[in-house]
Amino acid sequence: MRARQIIGWMAAGALIALILIALGGRLIYGRVDRERLARWIWPEGSSTVSAPTYTPIPRVTSTPSSFGSEATVTSTATPSSEATRRLQAAPSETPEPSATPTATKTKRPKPTPTPTLAWAPTPEGGVASKLGLHVQWNNSPEIMSYVRRYQPPVVKAVGDFGFLGEVKRDSPETVTVGRLQAMDEGYSFCFDCDPAAEARAFVAARIETYLANPAVDYWEGVNEPVVGEQMAWFAAFESERVRAMAEQGLRCALGAFSAGTPEWEQFEAFVPAIAVGLEHGAVFSLHEYDAPTLNRSAGAGLPGHPNYPDRGALALRYRWWYEDFLIPRDMVIPMVVTEVGIEGLIGGRPGPEGQGWRDFAEYWTEQGLGSDPIAAYIAQLGWYDAQLRRDDYVIGCAVFTAGAMNDDWASYDITHMLRHLSYYVVTQQ
Secondary structure, eight states, X not given: OHHHHHHHHHHHHHHHHHHHHHTTSOEETTEEOHHHHHHHHSOTTSOOOOOOOOOOOOOEEEEOOGGGOOOEEEESOOOOHHHHHHHHOOOSSOOSOOOOOOOOOOOOOOOOOOOOOOOOOOOTTOOOOOEEEEESOOOOHHHHHHHHHHOOSEEEEESOOTTHHHHHHHOTTOEEEEEOXXXXXXXXXXXXXXXXXXXXXHHHTTHHXXXXXXXXXXXXXXXXXXXXXXXXXXXXXHHHHHHHHHTTTOOEEEEEEOTTOSOHHHHHHHHHHHHHHHHTTOEEEEEEEESSSTTTTBTOOOTTSOOOTTOBSBTBTHHHHIIIIXXXXXXXXXXXXXXXXXXXXXXXXXXXSOSSGGGXXXXXXXXXXXXXXXXXXXXXXXXXXXXXXXXXXXXXXXXXXXXXXXXXXXXXXXXXXXXXXXXXXXXXX
């Protein structure tokens, strides 16, 4: 029995030996040569599938352009069409794949940051410039930084009044003017109604907002009123508005006339409102614009009146009212130009189409005003500032506009040039 078992074991060993010879005799620590095993399983001529070959991700280099513009990305390696085809091909059957090479990460270079212009040093004695700010929306820290450093004579706010508390805290001598954007824009007068009654209704509808914003020194009424031949009616309206506001401890900015208005003959009818304003501590307000440059109409006369080099049909129009009406009558009321700047919507002017100052940059270059539109605009504002400083009754002006509230006003926006403007105002001592 034992002999028969031994014979059986020998036979089995011989059979195992034959199998190993057939496989090439390669049994190393229990691992079979897979390559030969594959040829045995898939004889020549049968279909085999290779693992996909991956083309390494090309390195990228970048050349950052100056002043923070977007970097240009240039590839240093391009995958061949064959490699691309292989990457796109989806194998129907895949044996165990070879290791996938790990792509080397290349950091995306950061663009060169735009150099930030430092604020001009604040002079110890303050500044004498009469250039102030019109602010549609206090949407940038640059606005209050400018106010704190340079203490402008005027800040006008339209709708967004909350920041005026900061203005009065950090720049107590700054005169603040407010206007309600939604309620006062495009207001339609009832010229058949009693002007005093309408004025009191006007104030009553807004009094809650007025009283909630004590940081406003003066409140404008209707923006750029269109009164035609009804100037006497409007004067009565403004007179009663001043009285109604005074009863609440509030003060008014009278007029708010648009650029190029009123006519010389019309202003006589408005003088009674000036008299009431003087009694109740009001100021006179108006707007002055021109284009393609701010001083284009300087020296031009009004219809039926001679030209004067120090007056104008648009900018410096205010001097007609003071020189011909108010100074001779000893009725010099303080004045604030509550909007000033470039306004391309003025009719009958030369130059290209456009709206705010930024639309005229190319034109100014062509006209020899320089290739830097900010510098060209500040030069024009400097001319206007020098004119205002000749008149003691002018408190200041509000350059239109910082904090543009939407894209409709982007061409007027001066927020990004406030640091540049600071270098002008500090030279005015």
